[in-house]
Amino acid sequence: MSWRDRVNELLYDGETVRETVDVGANRVYVTSHRVLAFPAATADDDAANFRHVDHPNVEGVTAGAESDRGALARAVAWSIAGVPFVVAGVVVEVGDWFSLPESVQSGGVAGTGGIVSLFADVFGALALLDEAVALAGAGFLAVAAWYGVRYWRSRDRVVTLGVAGDTDVRLRVDAGEEEGARRLRDAIRSA
Structure with missing residues (x-):
């Protein structure tokens, strides 16, 4: 079982999962304290398997394209x-x-x-x-x-979680990035 399926083991004391949002093959948990992102693994990706951002550091969620x-x-x-x-x-x-x-x-x-x-x-x-x-x-x-x-x-569709003072969290998606970004934005607002 991967960490994305055992998210309860990563929560702080008193922290609860408010909403789970699948953005393409990526999974994002919006908790009472943080946003926990598990980017989908790709063969040519050196990105971390897990990123977390405290709610005050989330600057926004956008959808778009990334390229060289x-x-x-x-x-x-x-x-x-x-x-x-x-x-x-x-x-x-x-x-x-x-x-x-x-x-x-x-x-x-x-x-x-x-x-x-x-x-x-x-x-x-x-x-x-x-x-x-x-x-x-x-x-x-x-x-x-x-x-x-x-x-x-090199063009990739991405949903980007803006992070104040750190590297943004980029989630690669195949299609429907606008819908995934909207659902994630709504989940963060309601948390």
């Missing part, structure tokens, strides 16, 4: 960097800027065969610059997409 905002910021930054590169690589045609005059290309100038060939190779390489810029932009956008997926996967 750093991943979102990185996704936006990489996108801002990538889009101009892709646009520049597609719109700007660098090969049009570098071309040899027709008279030089046709060998009209005596003794310039090797130099013309060298310049033709250099100009040919420079003509590929726009494709390289577009590929770099596509790489930036791929990194942005990776951070976007990371942000999306």
Whole structure:
């Protein structure tokens, strides 16, 4: 039997359970003195199995979403960097800027065969610059997409019990967080 089922052993002398509220897979006991929260265990969670908050330290109950905002910021930054590169690589045609005059290309100038060939190779390489810029932009956008997926996967719905002077108690829920938050808020008010 887990502690969430033996809450009477955690009560102070004279403390009584006023209401039990299940918030998703989490269980919260509202007592005459405190709020006892038993967050549902998750595989990647290092949170405590049990948190208690004295009634005067409860600042409120809210429902919302939590996520890795750093991943979102990185996704936006990489996108801002990538889009101009892709646009520049597609719109700007660098090969049009570098071309040899027709008279030089046709060998009209005596003794310039090797130099013309060298310049033709250099100009040919420079003509590929726009494709390289577009590929770099596509790489930036791929990194942005990776951070976007990371942000999306980090999103959790939570019911948060605000605690004055300490870390808030966050209860992860799958759905119906507004209803769970309302029931918990009502139970704390009536205690």
